[in-house]
Structures are given as C-alpha cells and as structure tokens.
Amino acid sequence: MSPQIVPSHDTTALRIDIDRLLQRLADLAAIGAIEGTEGCARLALTDEDKAGRDLVVAAMRDLDLEVTIDGIGNVVGVMAGQTNGPPVMCGSHIDTVRTGGRYDGNLGVLAGLEVIEVVKAAGITPYRPLAVAFFTDEEGARYSPDMLGSLVYVGGMPLEQALGIVGIDDTVVGEELERIGYAGSSPLPGAAPHSFVELHVEQGPVLEAEGITIGAVDGVQGISWQEVTVTGQSNHAGTTPMRLRKDPGFVAAACANFVRTLATELGEPQVGTVGRIELHPNLVNVVPASATFTVDIRNTDELVLQEAEKRFAEFLTETAETEGCTIEVKELARFEPVIFDERVIEMVSSTATALGHSVKRMPSGAGHDAQMLARVCPTAMVFTPSRDGISHNPTEYTSPADLEAGANVMLHVMLALASEDAGLALASEDGTL
Ligand code: GLV
Ligand code: MN
Ligand code: MN
Numbered sequence: 001m002s003p004q005i006v007p008s009h010d011t012t013a014l015r016i017d018i019d020r021l022l023q024r025l026a027d028l029a030a031i032g033a034i035e036g037t038e039g040c041a042r043l044a045l046t047d048e049d050k051a052g053r054d055l056v057v058a059a060m061r062d063l064d065l066e067v068t069i070d071g072i073g074n075v076v077g078v079m080a081g082q083t084n085g086p087p088v089m090c091g092s093h094i095d096t097v098r099t100g101g102r103y104d105g106n107l108g109v110l111a112g113l114e115v116i117e118v119v120k121a122a123g124i125t126p127y128r129p130l131a132v133a134f135f136t137d138e139e140g141a142r143y144s145p146d147m148l149g150s151l152v153y154v155g156g157m158p159l160e161q162a163l164g165i166v167g168i169d170d171t172v173v174g175e176e177l178e179r180i181g182y183a184g185s186s187p188l189p190g191a192a193p194h195s196f197v198e199l200h201v202e203q204g205p206v207l208e209a210e211g212i213t214i215g216a217v218d219g220v221q222g223i224s225w226q227e228v229t230v231t232g233q234s235n236h237a238g239t240t241p242m243r244l245r246k247d248p249g250f251v252a253a254a255c256a257n258f259v260r261t262l263a264t265e266l267g268e269p270q271v272g273t274v275g276r277i278e279l280h281p282n283l284v285n286v287v288p289a290s291a292t293f294t295v296d297i298r299n300t301d302e303l304v305l306q307e308a309e310k311r312f313a314e315f316l317t318e319t320a321e322t323e324g325c326t327i328e329v330k331e332l333a334r335f336e337p338v339i340f341d342e343r344v345i346e347m348v349s350s351t352a353t354a355l356g357h358s359v360k361r362m363p364s365g366a367g368h369d370a371q372m373l374a375r376v377c378p379t380a381m382v383f384t385p386s387r388d389g390i391s392h393n394p395t396e397y398t399s400p401a402d403l404e405a406g407a408n409v410m411l412h413v414m415l416a417l418a419s420e421d422a423g424l425a426l427a428s429e430d431g432t433l
Contacts, residue, residue, distance in 0.1 A: 029102035039394020044137035069184025087129035093138030101396020126418035145333030150372035155189035205389025215383025234289035341378035
C-alpha cells in the first residue's frame with residue numbers, strides 16, 4: 001500500500017517559544033556552572049558532562065523521541081515522520097571548554113528540542129522524521145581531535161582508534177565513556193541523515209559589527225592543531241652563560257611570537273594561536289628541561305594553510321637546532337576547509353529574509369559538527385550574533401531576540417527540508433509518476 005500524504009498544515013505561522021528555550025539554556029548552564037559567571041565548565045566525558053547529558057536525554061524522552069546512543073557516546077533523538085526515511089537532523093554539542101559560555105553548542109541542541117516541541121504541539125507530523133543530536137567531545141579541549149564524536153559518526157575515524165585516545169589529564173576516551181554510562185551500542189558509522197542544520201552562535205565579531213541578525217554559513221575554515229615538545233638542558237639560571245644554554249622555554253616563546261607574526265603577515269582570514277605552554281620544571285631559577293606547547297592555525301584557503309604549516313615547521317626546526325634542543329611534533333587535528341551545500345545555504349538565507357531578518361553569507365571561524373556531517377548529507381549552519389565577538393569565555397552572550405530569530409530560522413528550514421519533494425518521493429515509491 002502506498003503511503004498517504006497527510007494534508008500539510010500551514011506552518012508559516014509557527015514560532016519557537018523563546019522563554020522555554022532560555023529556561024532550557026539556564027537549566028543546562030547550571031550544570032558545571034562557573035561560580036560568579038553565566039558560563040560553565042563541562043569538559044567532555046566528565047561528571048559534569050554526564051549530568052548535562054542526562055538532562056538532555058530526559059528532555060528527549062519527555063518529548064517521546066526515540067533515543068539512541070552509539071559507541072562514541074553520540075546521542076540522537078528522533079521524532080517519527082509520516083515516512084520512515086532518513087531524518088532531517090539538527091544538533092551540535094553540549095561539552096564545553098573549561099571556561100565556556102552557555103550558548104556554544106548548547107544552543108543548537110536545545111533549540112532542536114524546542115523545534116520538535118513546537119512541531120509536536122501544533123499536531124504536525126512532518127513527511128520526514130526530525131532528529132536532534134548531540135555529538136561527543138566537539139570541543140577537543142580534553143581529547144583531540146575536536147569534533148571527535150561527529151568524525152566517528154560519519155566514518156572519518158574508526159571507533160577503536162577514538163576509544164583509545166588519551167586526554168590532557170591522561171584519561172582514556174573509552175574508559176570515561178564506560179564510567180559515565182554513555183558507551184552505547186547504536187552502530188557506527190551512523191546512518192546518514194537526509195540533511196543536517198546546525199544553529200550556533202557566531203563566536204566572532206562580524207554579525208554584531210555589521211548589525212546583521214542571521215549568518216547563512218557557507219563553510220568552515222581548515223583547522224591545523226599541533227602539539228610540540230622541545231627538550232633541552234635543564235640548568236641553573238644564575239650560573240649558565242647565555243651562550244651555553246639549551247633553553248626549550250626560549251624556543252617555545254620564539255615560536256609563539258612567530259605564529260603571531262606569520263598570521264599577521266599572511267593576512268586575514270589567517271589566524272594563529274599558541275593556547276597552551278607548559279614548562280618543566282616551571283621554576284623561577286631553572287632553565288627549563290622541556291617545553292610543550294600547542295599551535296592552532298586556520299584558514300579558509302587550504303593552500304595558504306599548508307604554506308603557514310610549512311613556514312612554522314621551518315622556523316621551529318631552525319630555532320630548535322640553533323638552541324641545541326630536540327623537537328617532537330604531534331598532529332592533534334587536521335581538517336581541510338569545508339564548503340556547505342548550496343541549496344541548504346540558500347534555504348537558510350531565504351528563510352531568514354522571509355522571517356524579516358537581515359542575513360549575510362559567511363564562513364565559520366570555529367570548527368563545528370556540521371563540517372563532519374557535510375561529508376554524508378546536504379548541510380549548512382545558522383549563525384546568530386555574539387556580543388563583542390566573545391566566546392570560549394563565560395561572558396559569551398547572545399540576546400534573546402537573536403536566539404529567537406536563529407531558532408525560528410532553523411525551525412522553518414527543517415520543516416522545509418522535511419517536506420521537500422514529498423510528492424515526488426511518494427510517487428516513485430509507488431512506481432508511478
Ligand atoms: C572548536 O570548537 C574549535 O573551533 O576550536
Ligand atoms: Mn561549538
Ligand atoms: Mn567551542
């Protein structure tokens with residue numbers, strides 16, 4: 001028997017409930033809250049992450065979603081559609097950096113719950129199922145690479161390899177997943193959705209500076225993360241003449257300076273950051289024995305990114321050699337720039353316009369789960385402005401009006417994706433046109 005299309009409701013008047021969304025954001029932010037701030041610390045697979053996960057899973061169950069958990073701890077909640085095909089999926093992450101805000105990642109997941117709640121309350125069953133997902137360790141702050149869960153979901157890394165990753169605190173992904181009860185059994189790689197839409201705060205200054213409400217994100221810049229360990233000769237800071245030093249601290253500092261100068265020389269959108277430096281033994285009167293530091297460089301142009309990597313490698317080798325130090329370089333993450341699906345980008349843009357919001361096409365400076373999902377299905381993102389362009393910081397803030405605008409854009413893009421080609425698909429299932 002061929003499926004019937006239930007006459008479509010007029011969904012144009014549907015809107016999300018901003019108070020409910022704000023409440024969900026506040027409830028999640030209360031877990032791992034950083035005292036005296038609006039922000040939170042829920043590093044991936046910690047007790048705080050577990051408590052956050054439990055809260056979101058409970059909300060999924062309250063909405064009668066079918067909840068599945070896979071072997072890397074990604075959680076997907078599905079609302080049935082009129083048909084059984086792949087769902088229109090939204091989602092993001094709920095892990096945070098140690099000094100995180102309440103919007104980064106959380107917004108995309110909680111707005112997904114809100115979208116489904118609104119659709120359900122209106123009594124609508126979309127042609128395709130709708131899904132909301134949160135992916136494990138998007139931040140990469142505890143376990144590299146970033147976007148780990150979504151990378152495994154799309155088959156970009158074998159599960160066994162991911163489970164063996166050791167974190168900054170010497171914990172192991174697989175053991176922590178078991179410990180918090182999120183080592184699930186849903187198969188990996190995960191099933192490709194029909195399409196994927198991620199709502200996220202911009203985390204940069206562009207939308208606010210230009211007075212624009214919605215970013216129609218057309219891609220994500222390439223990311224290169226390395227961890228460098230420099231080993232020299234630890235010695236007395238007072239007695240060792242400068243000409244005899246083998247000082248890893250000096251090499252690390254010179255590299256940090258070089259990364260900054262290099263990014264400035266290459267020009268925007270090149271960025272470069274040394275975000276972590278650890279000296280050993282880290283004492284006032286000891287020339288360090290070793291220095292370990294991270295380098296994060298990004299560009300939307302793969303060739304320029306490669307050029308930046310090459311110039312950094314040359315500088316590091318030469319500086320360490322001159323100082324008489326040895327080096328070890330470990331790649332933590334390397335993702336090429338990603339271009340999103342033109343049709344979905346256009347849907348984001350036209351939906352924003354139809355809802356009366358100003359909109360601008362733009363690339364993303366931050367990494368996102370959407371860049372992984374783009375490997376397996378048509379994907380794009382919706383950005384909302386970030387006050388002062390601040391993120392990865394407890395003061396991260398987006399106004400309720402902008403959150404509401406972004407969530408409504410996602411709602412209507414998802415509804416459109418969930419019903420597009422419905423007639424055609426039914427006809428071909430029937431074998432007739
Ligand atoms: C991940 O959130 C990143 O862009 O660093
Ligand atoms: Mn994020
Ligand atoms: Mn982040």
